[in-house]
Amino acid sequence: MDVVITGYGAITPLGGGVAALWDGLIAGRSGVRALDLDPGRFPSGRAAVGRAEVDAETALGRANARRLDPTQRWALLAGREAWADAGSPEVDGTRLAISLGTGVGGLNTTLEQEHRLREGGARRVSLRTVPMLMANAASSQLSIELGARGGAYTPVSACAAGAEGIAHGARLIAAGEADVVLAGGAEAALSELTLAAFAQSQALATLHPGEDPTTLSRPFAADRRGFVLGEGAGIVVLESEAFAAARGARVRARLAGWGITSDAFHITAPDPEGTGQRSAIDAALSRAGLTPGDVDLVNAHATSTEVGDAAEATALRAAGLGHATVTANKGATGHLVGAAGAVEAIATVRSLETGLIPPTLNLAPDDAACGLDVVRGASRAATIGAALSTSFAFGGQNVALVLARA
DSSP states (O other): OEEEEEEEEEEEETTSSSSHHHHHHTTTTTOOOEEOOOOOOTTSSEEEEEEOOOOOHHHHHHHHHHTHHHHHHHHHHHHHHHHHHHTTTOOOOOGEEEEOOOOSSSSSHHHHHHHHHHHHGGGGTTTTHHHHHHTHHHHHHHHHHOOOOEEEOOOOOOGHHHHHHHHHHOOOOOHHSSEEEEEEEEEOOHHHHHHHHHHTOOOOOOOOTOOGGGSSOTOOOTTTTOOOOOOEEEEEEEEEHHHHHHHOOOOOOOEEEEEEEOOOOOSSOOOOHHHHHHHHHHHHHHHHHHOOGGGOOEEEEOOOOHHHHHHHHHHHHHHTTTTTTTETTTHOOBBOGGHHHHHHHHHHHHHHSSSSEEEOOOOOOOOOGGGGEEOSSSOOOOOOOEEEEEEEEETTTEEEEEEEOO
């Protein structure tokens, strides 16, 4: 059964809504900012981060916002935008499902309530702690809001979670288990703990004194030195093509294929040969009935780590995609972890709709860019029939999505 995308919504460091995301990407703006840290714990006293640029208390109401972990806030706001963009489909609740990935769920709530416990004892812990910290809370909140009784799923696969949420939603439709699925990912893991942990693992780019934070996320650049942590949400409305046609829905793009594999190689390092990544790409193309030559654009995962970007470039070339035009959004947004793949899939849909490819920020003209044709400097106009969006994660999870013009 064919799957189409009829709506999308996003909360990112470039602002609230897909329009803010797209306008920022095309203009080459960065949503990365400096965050002041406790110099007693962090020698630099600062970090570069991509905060979601949205006033949740205004958007959701102060009382409602305070009852939700930031992950849930971003998911609700992105989900509402996507649902409205799709025309608020009239669908039997038993045929409506949610598939929303996340990397860590309500981490900020966990840390805040742990602090309350240590400072004031058990009575200081919020009554709402459990529904705020549990990883499935964001998908559950959306299912309650929309009356989705066809399942509320939560893939927890680190940086691949958002793309896996979309792939799993497509599987539900292809299997005939749902007519409509809200799918994507949400993440709000900005904290001193996560920054310290990623820095210790040597995956995070550390902000040097006097350094411009907007230059720190450098996908494919020769001088890349790690990713910039961000937060946000990306959600699409998936429908069976038949259901969308029956209700006269506008179709933004087709989700032509998807592939999910695992490296079985290392808990944090990708297979340098890109074998598992290539397998996911091959599977997605096979399902779409396309050859590598049919792909005009790749929206690369490209986190700005030395080993990650190199492994992905190897996988893309091995999959026969060395000819394709490549863009990498994380130069502008930072790495949104569980939301990254969904936000980047939305940006890919916008490229299909507009014929524009955003530039990859902080990539100098003389950078080799891992041997790929990476757009840099300014956006590029192109005729795009089919595109690939890739997402790879700690744990060795690989997801590839093939998107095609409606």
